[in-house]
């Protein structure tokens with residue numbers, strides 16, 4: 001019997017038990033069965049939770065890019081590895097086979113080496129969602145350079161801060177990029193960033209928009225002529241299992257971005273295993289994750305996880321709203337997508353639009369639909385489940401983090417019964433616990449607490465680049481001996497987990513701990529409400545009171561605001577309790593969001609408190625202009 005694929009619920013429980021009782025045996029077997037290693041490990045893992053030191057598959061030698069590509073060439077050489085769907089639907093999609101991928105990544109690897117990139121060097125990749133992004137990432141992995149992909153929506157200052165933090169010696173970018181009806185001058189942003197980055201020696205530039213861009217002598221190089229002259233084969237570097245694979249900065253919802261370092265062997269094993277199980281991927285399937293490769297979701301579940309399984313994975317350059325709100329559904333029909341993985345923020349924005357957009361296209365090919373990035377509210381869950389999944393496709397609500405490398409808590413489709421807004425059960429190998437304020441583990445069910453993981457897993461981040469002390473303090477000191485996720489969760493009567501939001505989003509009102517998610521769920525059920533966010537502010541009697549920021553749908557905008565406030569509070573009273581009624585409700589046209597679509601609550605909190613002095617690092621905000629509007633409208 002293979003340990004790699006979870007077959008049914010009984011098998012899940014059996015595998016889960018094995019993974020807890022005999023973790024060495026469990027991971028040894030999975031790693032042994034499914035990958036190509038130059039040399040096997042001496043030890044499956046070693047760890048020290050106090051010092052935050054972790055090693056997986058110690059002593060093993062491996063190359064992850066070789067496992068993503070070369071390993072498949074015999075059997076799947078002519079299979080499509082990547083479908084590239086351009087921003088403009090009239091531009092033809094590209095089907096890149098595993099053979100093509102091998103040739104392209106080999107060329108890139110040879111070019112990087114010719115340009116002097118060596119094992120352990122950091123390479124910053126700032127590219128739009130085009131195939132070259134995949135080639136560049138995999139070429140780094142192939143030669144043993146550490147990639148640090150920065151989402152190509154970040155500003156010059158956010159980019160230079162990340163480049164300097166990891167001291168990248170090369171930046172890979174393009175002349176520009178397309179996003180909806182906009183053309184973005186990426187090279188211009190890079191030029192501005194590189195004025196402040198003494199560490200960068202070379203900028204390799206890919207052509208995408210063919211706009212004229214200035215090229216700085218001695219620094220900037222067009223990559224295409226180099227690729228044309230490079231050999232289409234390459235001998236992959238032999239890497240230690242614990243050699244660094246990449247640095248990725250967290251999305252920055254809560255403060256100064258952290259450069260999470262991931263290493264090779266454990267990350268490979270865990271992303272492959274979780275991709276296979278969470279998406280129930282089968283050989284002929286076409287899989288699509290709409291995230292950007294600049295986020296961990298794109299790293300683990302557009303590139304590494306799918307390619308390690310020899311899958312067909314889509315790289316989508318565009319946005320859900322261009323040319324119109326049916327783009328996602330049109331792409332699903334066009335490529336007969338079987339697994340579709342997106343974020344609640346995208347679902348909510350599409351649910352606001354007419355249902356005709358969805359119904360125009362056939363979504364019959366879909367087998368599994370997934371969600372990631374933030375808690376999915378009840379209304380969005382049902383909309384997604386009913387209209388996209390047709391109540392037929394299991395909806396996997398996957399909870400995980402940049403730091404965890406791979407999906408931690410999620411239903412396994414066709415195995416774990418789903419429950420709206422619940423990430424449900426931990427995957428094998430993952431041991432979640434809930435902790436109370438006194439740092440005790442909370443036993444039993446129907447409880448809430450702060451979510452920790454009490455045992456290491458293969459793909460956990462190994463450190464914060466250049467700051468192990470911060471890594472230790474942020475994740476391993478709040479609850480000694482455990483990994484602290486920063487998220488709160490509730491465990492229901494059967495042991496299912498629901499992530500209730502970040503722990504610092506719990507607001508204590510008159511001594512009651514209120515999570516923001518259920519209250520926002522109630523508000524969002526009002527037919528005139530599009531989206532909402534609540535925060536606490538100091539109150540003389542209650543300790544804290546609740547302040548709500550509410551975006552109205554077009555239909556709600558003409559309504560009397562005081563009546564709306566009453567109705568919203570009525571809904572909250574009914575669904576959560578009178579204790580959770582909002583003291584103040586401000587109607588806004590938008591909420592401050594990070595570029596990955598998450599609400600930056602610390603700014604809302606400051607505004608509600610009336611403290612306009614210091615909003616902290618806002619360089620990762622998508623819509624900084626909204627901050628002033630909200631400030632001006634403060635109640």
Ligand code: ATP
Pocket residue numbers: 250251252253254255256257258295296371372373374375376397398399400401402403423485486487499501502596598
């Ligand atoms: P930063 O750590 O810099 O503040 P971030 O936490 O937003 O940024 P990510 O690592 O991309 O950066 O996001 C992980 C977080 O997203 C989780 O800790 C959790 O709060 C939230 N999250 C992700 N998936 C889910 C999910 N399925 N349900 C609920 N919350 C989720």
Ligand code: MG
Pocket residue numbers: 250401486
């Ligand atoms: Mg985080």
